[in-house]
Amino acid sequence: MGRNIEYTTVSEVAGPLMIVENIKDVAYNEVVKIRTSYGEERTGQVLEVYENKAVVQVFEGTRGLDTDKTSARFIGETMRLGVSKDMVGRIFDGTGNPLDDAPPIIPEERRDINGNPINPYAREYPREFIQTGISAIDGLNTLVRGQKLPIFSGSGLPHNDLAAQITRQARVLGREEKFAVVFCAMGITSEEANFFIKDFENTGAIEKTVMFLNLADDPTIERVILPRMALTCAEYLAFNLDMHVLVILTDMTNYAEALREIAAAREEVPGRRGYPGYMYTDLAAIYERAGRIKNKKGSITQIPLLTMPDDDITHPIPDLTGYITEGQIVLDRGLHKKGIYPPINVLPCLSRLMDRGIGKGRTREDHAGVANQLYAAYAEGVDLRDLVAIVGEDALSERDKKFLHFADEFEEKFVSQDAHENRTIEQTLNIGWELLSKLPLSELKKIDEKHIKKYHPQTQPKKE
């Protein structure tokens, strides 16, 4: 069906886009093989198609393309990735070709990288507690298997250390199961990529890791397909090979920039701050690929990392992400400057799947109450700091002073921990109790009375 026609009818090249005329029988989203006048091969994808004309987005960039000799061949299928169990332990580039020296993999199946939406009726609600060993997460923003929980960071903050620590320490209590890490790097520096590779090597995780790398100096436009390839691989590992897959996507800000670039080249009406109006839907197509499926053993847990431009959480990238993901872990420059690692500001953090993933039989019966009480007390203490800045500590009542000190201790003892410290959930909750025991007993209104009796360190609760 004319599939092998090499069209040399490129009429226009602009930004990451190219227009090919006088074409026939071309499908929407079809993959295009492009050859430059000097014989270099590139890949593209049809963004819009008319009876005789196609708008093509070129992944490796349009530099060097011309309207004279450049040729385009439409390959008759949408973007696909060959998947196989042998991908584990390997490194791939932005178009899915191996970057390591090992031979190309022999795919067991070739899959459309866009995948299909999971039928909500087929989903299993994620409830299985993952212990990360990090108190601010386990105690207050619990991660569960199948969740998508991003880290909102800022430039220069230690989000890579945190992501690496999570990858090192994350485990489900009492189980030994098949797991894998899918690491998808979009536009990060080679230094950052090496940091992860080294860390994975040190822990042996590298054997269980599939890497997809598009580094800072690689073509930006590839970043639009990279997470889709990574997730296609993850879906295969999780739902065909029964593995528990942790997917790290970094940095989603670079992904969004690439989207914006395409939108601008298409002269689309821009949405907020120049990002396309469909960015919500586009990001959802990535994040919603996390989850669990009924009667399947495996799972996909996503930890996307993003840097908030200007540390602004209302910027469209974190904003739209937060609207889709099941919570967020927010890093804070103020805490970082105080020397607190991990600098997690728990107040704007959230884990939406926590409520049903904790409690008796999952973590511990007092977990919800302790978490709520820690939150309420810390929020009150932080509010009081503002007040103290104006009126001084002496103007506070005895009660308020306790909350003020609580906030400091909370940051120093609960949030702060070593990058290699792996706390059990019991340890985390016990630190919580120790801090709460310094508040008046009558203030612990969020904790069930029976749990106070059982877990409060003061056995003689009458005294103040």
Added chain:
Amino acid sequence: MTKKTVEGKIIRISGPVIEADRMRGAKMYDVVRVGDEHLIGEIIRLNEDIATIQVYEETSGLKPGEKVVSTNEPLSVELGPGLLTNIYDGIQRPLPAIKDETGDFISRGVEAYALDRKKRWHFKPLVKKGDRVQSGDVIGEVQETSLILHRVMIPPDVPGGVVKSVVDEGDYGIEDEIMVIKLGNSSDKVIGIRMFHRWPVRKPRPVAEKYDPSLPLITGQRVIDTFFPVAKGGTAAIPGGFGTGKTVMLHQLAKWSDANVIVYVGCGERGNEMTDVLREFPELEDPKTGEPLMNRTVLIANTSNMPVAARDASVYTGITIAEYYRDMGYDVALMADSTSRWAEAMREISGRLEEMPGEEGYPAYLASRLAEFYERAGRVRLLGSKKIEGSLSVMGAVSPPGGDFSEPVAQNTLRIVKVFWALDADLADKRHFPSINWLKSYSLYLSEVSSWWEKKIGGDWLGLRNKAMALLQKESELQEIVKLVGPDALPPREKAFLETGRMLREAFLQQSAFHEVDTYCPEKKQYDMLRIILSFSDKMHEAVEKGVHMDDIISIKSRELIARMGTFSNIDFEKHFKEIEQNMEKEIDNLIKKQNSNMTKGE
């Protein structure tokens, strides 16, 4: 009616929007089948021979030249027994059937009937041969679920007539003809009636008359029922940034509202949130009947990763199903999470049509679409000879970018709806849930519903409510002063106001959706809690006037119990509350006595 099949061919594909040539004769909003896989689409613009079509399924792989065939019918839903407990996609395909056909992932081109053709329902006729019937009349019943008696009606578009024949009570499928009526006066024109009919989603189902709502929709959520109530047949919006509690609140309303039927539309939101409802509702009991809540619920799911064009359809599909149960005389409540995703879908399609963009790229018709949607809510007198009433309440989440309510979807919605539940990110950060800001929210139904409360629950309901509101306002003003001078500098009387404010916030306004008891708070309990907090406040002021120290008051034992009132059993809270109130009065009276004797001693 002439049925001419229009058949054209694709000439352009751009995401969910395609153009087809040779479509002359097709009608605006007609459903078409697109391409070799018969994808479902809807005509959204006609220009000479060219139709622009939004496609409800993924368009990857579609090619110019493929066929487009008009079905000659607007986008419609099937209405009949079997809707309840089901979960549908945006164009009413049942997700369980799709799963059977294509597995765990949704692929396209699936055909599935909305209503099961094989299932037999026990039908009981309520009319007999020779009876006169008209549109809207109930002609028989089917026990659809343990909670809902499905009333089979003469569809609104079938004119009245005389019953020519009707089947006996027994088990029938929805396609069986259960009745034949002779139309009007001409004796030869007859029409067969079945247990289901089709209705175009964009056309509101007709009613005889619209009334002003007057009864509260009781939700079991204190901040709503007591402070910002919604009426049966009313409209409400719940805007808030991400993580402020829109979905949890809509789930709470779906669980605990005292409506008969719930239609929950998940529009462009998370898959797991629909799964959550599917998992939880069959296990939860209706507080009034003890039956599983799922038995009164219909779910519509167009999650954020499902095709964007079907987002628009999902909202209309949902509201048409809701109107259908209203037409049976039920109180129906619809929740839409989130209307912003629907508006964004409009924006995306409009952009692809290259329409003139309005504010922030939204199409100029955004405001009218939203208004038309909420206008389908209401308390109404139904068609039919019995003059029955029904109601449809509509509650929509709004997801403003950056949590800033000044954007077009929030603003246009607030111009229409009568209740505004303003979610507040600061409150959510502090884990004050539901994080509805009590100073910014409002309800325009307050005076309408207060007579119900005062008659059924307590004669001074409105007075208490307004007093509490005033105290919260006062607290907020004092907080501003505290920020300048610190709390210790305030005179005791002012400190008492702060304590009342804190108690109202922590014990009354806050209510955890995840607490096994407090998730639902019956009307009387709400009233008693408010009354006790206010009497604590009065008593506190009395004591302070007499010179009792605030520190002593806040150390009394009952204060802690007042703070925990929400967690007392919903069945026998009254006896505990009475005790708490008496103890509180006794404890404070003792403090006053002690103070008096100290003073006499001192003199």
